[in-house]
Amino acid sequence: MIEAHELTKRYGGKTAVDSISFTIAPGSVTGFLGPNGAGKSTTIRMIMGLDRPTSGSVTVNGKPYGHHRSPLGEVGALLDAQAVHPGRSARSHLRTMAATHNIKASRVSEVIEMTGLAGVASKRVGGFSLGMGQRLGIAAALLGDPRTLILDEPVNGLDPEGVQWVRQLVRGLAAEGRTVFLSSHLMSEMAQTADQLLVIGRGRIIAAGPVQQVIDSVSGGAVRVRSPHAGELAAALAADGVTVTLPESGTLEVSGTTAEHVGDVAFTRGLALHELSPRSATLEEAYMSLTQDAVDYRSHTTTARSRTEKGQNQ
Amino acid sequence: MSTLTADPTATTRAATSPSTAEVNSTLAGIMRGEWIKLLSLRSTWWALTSTAALMTLASLAYAMSLDTMAEDPVTAPGIEQMHGAEIVASGFPFGMLIIAVMGALSITGEYSTGMIRSTFAAVPTRLPVFAAKALTLVVLAAAVALVSVILSYLVTMAQLSQYDLVPALADPGTWRVLGGSVYCLTAAALFSLGLGTLLRSTAATVTVALTVLLLLPGILSFVTLDWVQTIVSYLPLPASSTLLTTGTTDVPGANLSTYTSLVVVAAYAVVPIVTAAVALRRRDA
Numbered sequence: 001m002i003e004a005h006e007l008t009k010r011y012g013g014k015t016a017v018d019s020i021s022f023t024i025a026p027g028s029v030t031g032f033l034g035p036n037g038a039g040k041s042t043t044i045r046m047i048m049g050l051d052r053p054t055s056g057s058v059t060v061n062g063k064p065y066g067h068h069r070s071p072l073g074e075v076g077a078l079l080d081a082q083a084v085h086p087g088r089s090a091r092s093h094l095r096t097m098a099a100t101h102n103i104k105a106s107r108v109s110e111v112i113e114m115t116g117l118a119g120v121a122s123k124r125v126g127g128f129s130l131g132m133g134q135r136l137g138i139a140a141a142l143l144g145d146p147r148t149l150i151l152d153e154p155v156n157g158l159d160p161e162g163v164q165w166v167r168q169l170v171r172g173l174a175a176e177g178r179t180v181f182l183s184s185h186l187m188s189e190m191a192q193t194a195d196q197l198l199v200i201g202r203g204r205i206i207a208a209g210p211v212q213q214v215i216d217s218v219s220g221g222a223v224r225v226r227s228p229h230a231g232e233l234a235a236a237l238a239a240d241g242v243t244v245t246l247p248e249s250g251t252l253e254v255s256g257t258t259a260e261h262v263g264d265v266a267f268t269r270g271l272a273l274h275e276l277s278p279r280s281a282t283l284e285e286a287y288m289s290l291t292q293d294a295v296d297y298r299s300h301t302t303t304a305r306s307r308t309e310k311g312q313n314q
Numbered sequence: 315m316s317t318l319t320a321d322p323t324a325t326t327r328a329a330t331s332p333s334t335a336e337v338n339s340t341l342a343g344i345m346r347g348e349w350i351k352l353l354s355l356r357s358t359w360w361a362l363t364s365t366a367a368l369m370t371l372a373s374l375a376y377a378m379s380l381d382t383m384a385e386d387p388v389t390a391p392g393i394e395q396m397h398g399a400e401i402v403a404s405g406f407p408f409g410m411l412i413i414a415v416m417g418a419l420s421i422t423g424e425y426s427t428g429m430i431r432s433t434f435a436a437v438p439t440r441l442p443v444f445a446a447k448a449l450t451l452v453v454l455a456a457a458v459a460l461v462s463v464i465l466s467y468l469v470t471m472a473q474l475s476q477y478d479l480v481p482a483l484a485d486p487g488t489w490r491v492l493g494g495s496v497y498c499l500t501a502a503a504l505f506s507l508g509l510g511t512l513l514r515s516t517a518a519t520v521t522v523a524l525t526v527l528l529l530l531p532g533i534l535s536f537v538t539l540d541w542v543q544t545i546v547s548y549l550p551l552p553a554s555s556t557l558l559t560t561g562t563t564d565v566p567g568a569n570l571s572t573y574t575s576l577v578v579v580a581a582y583a584v585v586p587i588v589t590a591a592v593a594l595r596r597r598d599a
Binding site: 051069075079086145 | 342344354357427428431432438
């Protein structure tokens with residue numbers, strides 16, 4: 001269980017996280033979704049007590065993270081960049097963390113096995129690929145057998161087999177009743193892994209709830225219609241709140257109404273239909289629509305700005 | 315790449331079985347974690363061996379130079395004024411150089427690699443792990459300084475005996491110089507640890523630490539203003555030098571009393587460490 005209450009973080013004049021409140025429930029996988037720079041990592045660092053909130057508070061399993069007697073037994077975290085000294089072997093890295101909590105050497109070996117690092121455990125981390133680094137980070141997160149897992153971009157750099165493994169792992173952990181909080185900027189990954197979504201953009205929560213609900217709230221659904229009388233049908237459907245577009249000739253995209261209504265209208269006018277299919281938006285579309293105003297680093301904005309600057313220089 | 319093939323069934327199995335380990339954060343555990351941290355890095359072993367090697371070789375070289383001093387009628391009478399322990403401890407600046415770098419790296423290595431976030435995730439209260447780090451460093455610095463002094467004593471013994479300069483263990487002067495050597499090297503390690511915690515960058519910390527510890531007295535010796543020379547006498551190297559001699563030393567500015575020197579050297583360790591501890595609690599990792 002993670003509970004944030006009006007959590008805010010400002011760096012100088014820039015607000016990275018803007019008074020967000022949320023509750024992450026145990027027993028399910030909650031996806032923390034947002035574009036780069038939206039405030040995901042800052043939020044996670046505040047949960048972990050690494051960054052101090054400017055205002056507001058966040059607790060894990062009822063207490064601020066730092067107040068727990070066994071922090072690694074409460075929360076296991078995979079932090080954004082590799083938080084590992086490259087000169088140490090994977091096993092030594094895990095041993096340094098295990099020692100602080102009197103975790104046995106057998107558990108260190110166990111997480112090494114689990115994450116598939118057995119063959120490279122005695123190699124120095126500096127030579128690891130991004131994917132192996134992620135596996136080591138996940139091994140560190142599992143070390144204390146924690147009730148809550150926080151994984152910042154866990155599938156970054158993993159091969160397809162690794163992605164599949166992370167998916168199974170987090171599903172398994174949630175099924176055991178643990179709280180799993182997973183950040184990503186990849187919506188496709190979230191669609192397959194998460195039960196709940198927390199969408200963040202420019203430091204604010206822009207949507208939260210079960211995955212399908214978040215998608216529906218944005219799209220409202222659309223109906224695809226193919227008809228030889230597309231023009232007539234479009235005119236007949238025109239009403240308040242209904243949007244009709246013609247992506248190609250003979251095809252209509254109707255939003256703001258139901259497939260039943262479209263079918264009824266066509267029937268009463270005697271217009272033949274060749275296709276009538278309700279289409280729910282994909283998470284990707286929902287995400288784009290939710291975050292289009294919340295992307296900090298968009299390519300065309302940058303070009304526009306650099307053009308202005310060039311203009312000023314002249 | 316079969317070694318990297320994860321076994322999902324292993325995960326589920328191990329995660330379901332309740333952890334048999336007593337998972338609790340304790341001070342002893344945090345200390346052990348810091349030990350593993352220091353000793354599992356090659357750079358630590360390089361620092362330790364080169365400290366011992368350089369300090370020992372420097373003292374041997376100084377002892378061997380007694381031969382040329384003895385041949386020169388100008389310097390020959392000076393040999394009688396010398397205390398053998400000063401020759402044994404003459405590799406001190408080399409030890410200071412490497413031990414200071416080791417102290418700096420013990421924390422800047424964590425900040426520059428991101429390891430500090432793993433460290434603070436495991437010990438979110440921070441101060442216990444900082445204290446453990448300081449303590450580990452003190453033990454290691456004192457141990458390597460002691461070993462280096464003992465090695466220096468042994469390798470210079472044959473040469474010093476020719477001039478009747480082997481420092482007697484019954485002589486308090488011997489203990490002052492050799493003990494002072496260990497004391498000042500340990501302080502140098504803590505000075506850099508504190509500085510490194512405040513500055514976080516390896517390059518900045520090593521530059522500032524070595525400038526203050528070793529270079530500044532030499533640079534400022536050309537500025538003959540009284541107040542500048544007063545400052546020089548309170549710098550770490552001159553202050554240490556008064557502890558590393560039984561008589562007078564030719565290190566510029568070394569003119570503090572023994573007790574003042576002890577306090578000044580301790581302050582160079584304590585002030586940065588306390589300041590760093592305060593900053594460490596407040597700042598974002």
